Amino acid sequence: MIRVTAPGKMILLGEYAVLEDAPALVCAVDVRASVQIGRLAGNEFVFSAPSLNLHELPFVILPNAHVRFDPALGQEALRKLTLFAGIMEYVYSRLPDPLKNQGLRIAINTDAFYAEQFHSKMGFGSSAAFCAALVKGLVVISKLDMTEAQIFRLALSAHHHAQGKMGSGIDVAASYFGGYLHYERIYENDPVNKLPQPVSPCAGLYFRPVFTGKSASTTKLVGGVKQLKEKRPEVYDPIMERLKALSVQGLQAFEQRQVELFLEKVREFYITLKNLGDQSGMPIISGVHQKLADLAHRAGVVYKPSGAGSGDIGLIFSDDRQRFSEAITIIKNSGYFPLDVDVATEGVRLEKSF
Template identity: 30%
Template sequence: MVRVSAPGKVMISGEYVVLEGAPALVAAAPARARVTLAARPTRTSDGSPPDPGRSPDAQPLPPEALLARTCAESVFGPLTRDMDLAIDTTALREGSRKLGLGSSAAAAAGTVAAVAAANGLDVSDPSVRARLLPIALDGHRAVAPEGSGADVAASTLGGFVRVRREGEHLDAARIDWPASLHLALVWTGTPARTSDLVAKVKSLASRDATAYQRAITPLREAAATLLAAIERGDARSAIDAAAAHHDAMQLLGETAGAPIVTPELTKAATIARSIGGSAKPSGAGGGDVAIAFLPSESAIAELGDACRIAGLTLLPLRLGDDGVHVDEPLSS
């Protein structure tokens, strides 16, 4: 048996503009998907042959995991036919609701890593992780054929990852996070469908290119300013740029007729601003999580208290977690 885990993701900057080739920043979250490869029983509990398209508990396997396994085996070599795949993404959910932490990306990355580990590779080696990334991206296209791939990069490489999409290629590299800038995640209580929001923005671009450019240009500029401030370790400038990023995402949503910045996300931004920080949607918006940029550790506690009063939830997750790694080694 081999058991591998992969972190979820949190988008820090560059939402939407990453799809047109602008750089973005994404972080690995410590909520992890667990992927297991284990010997398949010859018969199920009812005596019937096992279905390779289902996990051992008879749940359908997600398409991104099935495709990721196929892609990984084509590169690293086929596994024996009696190896079952199981995926557990409960840590990236709240009950039946997704938290917007990239469960499908983590499932794809974890599956590729499990196949690689079963073939004897050390998936904690940065050079091996770099080999895993394009394979995981291929698998994830089963559910996100037009996605940026930033979530898969975070789940594979871990840490804080600067990404830039160039056609079908994704350039990804880890960066250091400034110690003076503190992050917190706020769950709005409402999951969002990224594909619906992205479709509305793309529709705007196709029907009214001028209006799209007026809306996307401030977002492109805010995202670039935020990333630059983080890379040079300027916490105050990063906090201000994150506020501008929030406003630019709101403008894009209003122009496209897409609810990118919901009342709950606005509430999170208002609270963060009241304690000397800022907050913006993480990911496509429409719900899911807000990411707060704060000047101190003590401000995180203040944010949590204010969020409880406002009906929001502070997620106890520290970003920059490790990438894919083996939790249990291969055994007979």
């Protein structure tokens, strides 16, 4: 039996632009998903996810790699199982035949990604963390001879297919490698050695995530922006070019430790994100994000959503420790939820083999 864990993520700069091949800045956070995998006799498979109220559910993997749970579980349970089934199907369609008949008991735990008092996810990328840990675990327990780059690319493709081929993969990269990363979108036909690049921390920059109190649908927001691209390219294109330029400039400032310039690019990125949301009709900068941005501005710090926007988390940034501390207090006293999490320097890891 093995146990594998992987951290969540925070996108510091580059949302939406990364979907159009611009570089983005992301870091892993010390909120970890865990996957425990053990062998079973024959070709029995059992899945549990207590975080989703799914316990000891048997399933089969058909010769075509299709994962089948009992339809009697009902629509709600089967919906919760969609991501797991999609990842398994992608991985198993690429396994050597002898490995497909080895039964497994798989249990996942993503409790750390949920805000219990709100009964919702916080937005740290639980699905990507779970996927990175699951794929790493499947490779380890199957004793496949694969490099870390190959395992990452397998996890990246599995998550992309299981999520309906949406997203850039930036969250899987953060979960797999940890630390700070310079990420550019990776496509399936790219060379296997195309990987995200590690970035050193930016001395003198302080930042903290703030939970808005509600989760958001990334799929809906990204889909709405995609409609703007398809129906009104004359509006979409200049906004996206601006986001891409700011992402390039901001990442360069971070890498060169130019904190003041980085903060300026974050401010401009926020304004351009708001324009993208207004033009697409998507609440990227929702009322709660605008309120947090106003509070941050009054406290002398910088704010932006982390991820697709609307809900989930935002980030406050500052180059002044005292102002940063005062801003956290102001935001907390205003009824919002600064989160005390650290950057996870380590990505996916095999924690136990027993």
